[in-house]
Amino acid sequence: MTRDDRQKYMDAPKIRNMEEFAALSGLSRPTISKYFHDPGSVRASTRTKIEEALERYDYRPNIYAMNQNRRLTKNIGIMVPNLADPFFAEIARKIEGLVIAAGYRPMLVSSHDGPAHEIDNLDQLRSLKPAGVLLAPVGRASVKEAVAAFIEDMPTVLFDSNIDGLGDAFVGHDNRQATEIMVEYLVRTGEPPVFFEMRNPPNPNAFKRQNAYAAAMEALGLTPHFIRIEGEGWNFEEIGYTEGLRVIAERRLPSDTILCSNDRLAIGLLAAAYEKGWRVGRGAGYALRIAGHDDHPFARFTSPSLTTTSQNYADIARHAVKTLVALVESGARASARETTLFDGKLVMRASA
Amino acid sequence: MTRDDRQKYMDAPKIRNMEEFAALSGLSRPTISKYFHDPGSVRASTRTKIEEALERYDYRPNIYAMNQNRRLTKNIGIMVPNLADPFFAEIARKIEGLVIAAGYRPMLVSSHDGPAHEIDNLDQLRSLKPAGVLLAPVGRASVKEAVAAFIEDMPTVLFDSNIDGLGDAFVGHDNRQATEIMVEYLVRTGEPPVFFEMRNPPNPNAFKRQNAYAAAMEALGLTPHFIRIEGEGWNFEEIGYTEGLRVIAERRLPSDTILCSNDRLAIGLLAAAYEKGWRVGRGAGYALRIAGHDDHPFARFTSPSLTTTSQNYADIARHAVKTLVALVESGARASARETTLFDGKLVMRASA
DNA sequence: ACCTGTATTTTACGCGCGTAAAAAATTTCG
DNA sequence: CGAAATTTTTTACGCGCGTAAAATACAGGT
Numbered sequence: 001m002t003r004d005d006r007q008k009y010m011d012a013p014k015i016r017n018m019e020e021f022a023a024l025s026g027l028s029r030p031t032i033s034k035y036f037h038d039p040g041s042v043r044a045s046t047r048t049k050i051e052e053a054l055e056r057y058d059y060r061p062n063i064y065a066m067n068q069n070r071r072l073t074k075n076i077g078i079m080v081p082n083l084a085d086p087f088f089a090e091i092a093r094k095i096e097g098l099v100i101a102a103g104y105r106p107m108l109v110s111s112h113d114g115p116a117h118e119i120d121n122l123d124q125l126r127s128l129k130p131a132g133v134l135l136a137p138v139g140r141a142s143v144k145e146a147v148a149a150f151i152e153d154m155p156t157v158l159f160d161s162n163i164d165g166l167g168d169a170f171v172g173h174d175n176r177q178a179t180e181i182m183v184e185y186l187v188r189t190g191e192p193p194v195f196f197e198m199r200n201p202p203n204p205n206a207f208k209r210q211n212a213y214a215a216a217m218e219a220l221g222l223t224p225h226f227i228r229i230e231g232e233g234w235n236f237e238e239i240g241y242t243e244g245l246r247v248i249a250e251r252r253l254p255s256d257t258i259l260c261s262n263d264r265l266a267i268g269l270l271a272a273a274y275e276k277g278w279r280v281g282r283g284a285g286y287a288l289r290i291a292g293h294d295d296h297p298f299a300r301f302t303s304p305s306l307t308t309t310s311q312n313y314a315d316i317a318r319h320a321v322k323t324l325v326a327l328v329e330s331g332a333r334a335s336a337r338e339t340t341l342f343d344g345k346l347v348m349r350a351s352a
Numbered sequence: 353m354t355r356d357d358r359q360k361y362m363d364a365p366k367i368r369n370m371e372e373f374a375a376l377s378g379l380s381r382p383t384i385s386k387y388f389h390d391p392g393s394v395r396a397s398t399r400t401k402i403e404e405a406l407e408r409y410d411y412r413p414n415i416y417a418m419n420q421n422r423r424l425t426k427n428i429g430i431m432v433p434n435l436a437d438p439f440f441a442e443i444a445r446k447i448e449g450l451v452i453a454a455g456y457r458p459m460l461v462s463s464h465d466g467p468a469h470e471i472d473n474l475d476q477l478r479s480l481k482p483a484g485v486l487l488a489p490v491g492r493a494s495v496k497e498a499v500a501a502f503i504e505d506m507p508t509v510l511f512d513s514n515i516d517g518l519g520d521a522f523v524g525h526d527n528r529q530a531t532e533i534m535v536e537y538l539v540r541t542g543e544p545p546v547f548f549e550m551r552n553p554p555n556p557n558a559f560k561r562q563n564a565y566a567a568a569m570e571a572l573g574l575t576p577h578f579i580r581i582e583g584e585g586w587n588f589e590e591i592g593y594t595e596g597l598r599v600i601a602e603r604r605l606p607s608d609t610i611l612c613s614n615d616r617l618a619i620g621l622l623a624a625a626y627e628k629g630w631r632v633g634r635g636a637g638y639a640l641r642i643a644g645h646d647d648h649p650f651a652r653f654t655s656p657s658l659t660t661t662s663q664n665y666a667d668i669a670r671h672a673v674k675t676l677v678a679l680v681e682s683g684a685r686a687s688a689r690e691t692t693l694f695d696g697k698l699v700m701r702a703s704a
Numbered sequence: 705a706c707c708t709g710t711a712t713t714t715t716a717c718g719c720g721c722g723t724a725a726a727a728a729a730t731t732t733c734g
Numbered sequence: 735c736g737a738a739a740t741t742t743t744t745t746a747c748g749c750g751c752g753t754a755a756a757a758t759a760c761a762g763g764t
Contacts, residue, residue: 046711062749063416064415064481084649110445268653270653301589393741420721
């Protein structure tokens with residue numbers, strides 16, 4: 001706490017509202033209002049006066065009163081499927097920072113992997129009257145009609161997971177390209193991979209990866225093989241582990257190389273392989289190669305560390321926010337829906 | 353989407369405000385206001401009328417107008433050190449659910465492990481005028497004076513990490529007890545453990561665990577040993593991994609049993625041990641035993657799975673919310689600061 | 705000093721709801 | 735059935751700020 005801060009807390013009279021603050025700074029209330037709406041919209045000398053007063057008196061406008069009678073709030077809603085997944089936690093954090101940098105207030109909600117929560121969140125967000133929303137739908141179970149109704153009301157950019165023609169834009173990861181480079185790498189360096197995936201994956205990206213795997217294999221003149229595991233819900237590590245144990249016990253492996261649909265399944269499968277004493281890695285002396293997809297924050301610390309393809313979530317976040325902010329500030333809705341995909345990269349580690 | 357919902361979206365006229373809704377439901381506006389403030393405060397027949405109208409017309413009060421001129425909002429602030437840590441994500445989610453169940457609106461913020469963010473968040477929360485706040489401070493670097501000033505203004509329950517006499521109550525994990533049962537277990541089943549910890553841990557719980565380890569060892573007539581590793585910041589897995597590699601390479605191990613200050617360090621250390629080919633587990637044929645602390649969501653899926661002590665975060669969350677809600681609803685501040693600790697449990701897995 | 709264009713002030717109104725007090729209606733109970 | 739207790743309505747005001755329009759002050763250029 002600096003001396004100035006202390007002074008602010010000690011000496012300064014409590015400012016009750018913008019009227020008082022305007023009087024103390026020698027300006028009119030509407031001017032102050034304008035300043036808070038956009039500091040660049042007032043004369044430089046005026047801005048200086050306001051900012052000096054701000055340092056002396058520590059006034060902040062009441063956010064409820066601000067938004068109460070505003071045409072458009074400065075809020076931007078962010079909705080992710082599940083904040084307890086470090087992957088989404090990371091990308092949400094990145095987006096939050098970009099939203100703040102753009103001069104907006106992020107309002108983050110998590111759907112906890114549940115379509116019911118997702119609808120609640122949509123209502124929740126609607127009541128916050130955001131200027132726009134960044135939406136990562138929960139998945140194929142996502143209630144499309146509710147999302148569609150929501151999207152009519154305000155600018156919305158989808159990310160991570162696409163839903164048909166919904167939203168003003170979609171920004172995401174190129175599952176096809178990323179799967180392709182992994183398949184090529186695996187084929188080039190060892191046995192062709194089998195694809196390890198849930199029979200009923202809750203996430204729509206899973207289908208894209210599945211198809212991309214099949215296409216990449218066929219392009220190389222190889223026959224795709226799938227291990228379709230059981231299990232419902234989002235507890236991927238657990239599903240990968242349980243079904244991994246079963247698959248290993250039953251020796252249902254057409255290849256020594258397993259490409260998992262995502263890192264979380266791979267993390268579970270690695271645990272199963274370790275427990276069964278199967279050595280995972282590339283080269284002589286190893287029984288299995290395992291690869292993932294996403295470059296999950298924990299993929300560096302599995303044993304062995306996980307070879308995977310990374311999502312370029314820095315660019316995904318940047319482009320999603322940029323697109324939404326442009327939309328919001330133009331005051332219009334997108335004329336044509338634009339889809340932007342960013343390439344993934346091969347992240348070579350020890351597991352494959 | 354049910355037939356009723358569709359009807360709501362299609363047929364119903366858009367309700368602009370509470371006045372209109374009151375007219376349509378045949379009641380006066382203040383009665384509606386009272387209902388939303390507390391549905392139980394109106395006669396049963398009146399409540400029925402309102403709820404029927406609510407189903408027909410899909411009206412929701414404007415939250416900005418609601419809070420604008422209210423003595424006390426129905427908001428409860430929740431602040432955690434870092435939502436990207438699955439441990440905090442889990443407990444935050446649990447708390448959110450309890451807060452909603454208690455009839456309040458949770459407002460969740462994360463400090464991203466930074467004291468600067470923490471102060472921002474305090475300001476942020478203050479401007480939301482919550483009825484009370486659940487606060488998990490970032491750690492010893494936490495700006496105590498800012499927190500103290502904040503706490504004067506509204507009921508605050510600290511959790512996870514204690515700060516001296518601050519807040520109306522503290523609810524947390526019994527680090528001493530949990531460390532003790534782990535030390536006893538390790539001593540009973542093998543070599544006495546050394547304690548693996550950062551030289552300058554950012555988290556204050558680290559010191560409690562350190563002291564508890566020393567006390568537990570001495571109580572058993574043993575000499576405590578510490579491996580104090582380098583590294584700054586919150587990237588515990590990375591620090592545990594990097595320093596784990598060094599410790600193993602330099603053979604600075606006074607025992608084959610390592611008790612890590614927390615699971616995240618242990619996860620890093622496990623990765624290092626694996627990479628160096630040291631087999632981790634209990635019994636013959638294993639070079640090392642490694643144990644953690646916290647029962648991190650990923651501890652089940654490490655290789656080998658991690659033996660640890662769990663925090664009873666279900667009860668911690670429940671008691672923290674209960675305490676705060678009682679405080680808020682009494683309208684008073686706590687007369688005496690109450691500290692409540694919940695016991696941890698030994699979680700035996702494969703690593704020790 | 706004059707003109708022009710932008711910044712600011714003045715004036716005025718309204719947003720949607722909370723809240724308080726008093727009047728009216730309803731329920732409860734003797 | 736009437737009085738008391740409770741609920742609801744009426745009435746009235748205010749919260750803190752957004753916003754619009756018109757009046758005024760100010761900057762830069764000639």
